[in-house]
Amino acid sequence: MTPSKRKISAVMVIALLHDEYEHDICKKSRKVWMKPWLRKRENFYHMTLLKELKENNPEDYRNYLRMTDNAFRDLLSLVSPKITKKDTVMRKSIPAEERLIATLRFLATGRSLEDLKFSTGISAQALGHIISETCQAIYDALRNEYLKFPTTSGEWKKIADDFYLLWNFPNCGGAIDGKHVSIVPPSNSGSYYFNYKGYFSVVLMAIVNANLEFLMVDVGKNGRISDGGIIEDTVFYKKLIEGTLNLPQNNETKYGLNFVFIGDEAFALHEHLQNPFPQRELTYEKKIYNYRLSRARRVVENAFGVLSNVFRVFHTSIALKPEKIDRVVLASCVLHNFLRRNCRNSYTPLNMTDFENIESGIVSDADWRKDSNDAHFTNLQALGQRNASDAAKNARLSYVAYFNGDGKVPWQDRLIK
Structure with a gap:
């Protein structure tokens, strides 16, 4: 093998080793599909609190949603067809009610998505999509009449x-x-x-x-x-x-x-x-x-x-x-x-x-x-x-x-x- 061919072979080996190393690093650093606590969101999220407020503290419930329960139910019935998603083999969809409540809390508080994720049990990335989509649904559902x-x-x-x-x-x-x-x-x-x-x-x-x-x-x-x-x-x-x-x-x-x-x-x-x-x-x-x-x-x-x-x-x-x-x-x-x-x-x-x-x-x-x-x-x-x-x-x-x-x-x- 000539010196030039030996040089080319050495470069190829180094490149292959580098690719294999990068692949191993990516595998180690790849983020999980969903954080473990988010998989248990029903144990931690605000829907349990909201149920308690509705039954025993109606004023706090109204303040939480910025509206009465009757108004919320009317609004939910109007926007649900536009924001309801189907379950997939990978995960269960977030119900329309929870999507609307998360959006109303964002409007009511202006909290960051990273902060809001802890009370809603929804990742910040998903909240960014949900809030935008639900706001559009609210506008589309109400604009003609209101x-x-x-x-x-x-x-x-x-x-x-x-x-x-x-x-x-x-x-x-x-x-x-x-x-x-x-x-x-x-x-x-x-x-x-x-x-x-x-x-x-x-x-x-x-x-x-x-x-x-x-x-x-x-x-x-x-x-x-x-x-x-x-x-x-x-x-x-x-x-x-x-x-x-x-x-x-x-x-x-x-x-x-x-x-x-x-x-x-x-x-x-x-x-x-x-x-x-x-x-x-x-x-x-x-x-x-x-x-x-x-x-x-x-x-x-x-x-x-x-x-x-x-x-x-x-x-x-x-x-x-x-x-x-x-x-x-x-x-x-x-x-x-x-x-x-x-x-x-x-x-x-x-x-x-x-x-x-x-x-x-x-x-x-x-x-x-x-x-x-x-x-x-x-x-x-x-x-x-x-x-x-x-x-x-x-x-x-x-x-x-x-x-x-x-x-x-x-x-x-x-x-x-």
Whole structure:
């Protein structure tokens, strides 16, 4: 054998030995299919505790699930067909009930998956898949009934009737606001989600009706986009500009005023979107207008406050992939509407919404304001007044005249100094 052939043979032997060594290392370091304690999950997981709470501590049971048992059973019946899995020869599937409960606990607490696995008896990897899938199932099962956006003039009028009855604001299709939802940035995303407040976020935009229910939810815009530009990228705003929302015409509205949506200083004035006058140019009449606008706008502040108080995931930096974060936010919003309608007294007791004493003019803050965590669920930036069309300015002045004339309420003069 020539020296060159001997050299080649030696290299081949070394390569074979190396492969065999690597194979042995992999065999030794390969993880087990399931940790032993997870195989005995029924001995340790929270379902035993939940049964005890249901039988003997109904208030703690409701707090654990963030809803009454009746509401939970109704929800389970709706989502079960979408999340039920078949057993395999390798393992038994996790029942739909446990999948839903694990998801509700994640929404209620915002705990990490590594932490949540100890109470659920489900691995963190499986939880990541289960929570995302179940959130999507919740949204799909509830959206048609509990997150229905008006599409006809008649439907918009019903929304407006509630605002007029409850908040003395006519021709209002909803209160608009947005929040930065704190996230753990995805790998290699750089500053894409980094907002002006100094943390990473996606933006939740919403329109809320007079009963604190979400009419429209838009989530997923990265926090780096200017706050004023976020709404302009929504389907709602594009239809508003195009005039394709089928809003009531002025000959159909109360007092012939424009049909409007209401927002704060983060949103540009539009003939169908009212915002407050800046402080520097307030007359007495404009102060009255600002008060009446703020009074009706409070519904969206309270909706967000209740949402984040009940679903504490909004008080954390959500550590999921962006598409999974969107599902978590959408599921939470549609659950909010579901619970507002099915167990309102327990979901939003009186102390969880602002209360205004119209005799004294004192507004008592809701408990969620005292427990607010601005570091993770923050308001959009107030951008101040921008150029508006004459039609938009005239629409606002028409409401100023209305609130100081035919639409005056008895207590407003006592509240404005």
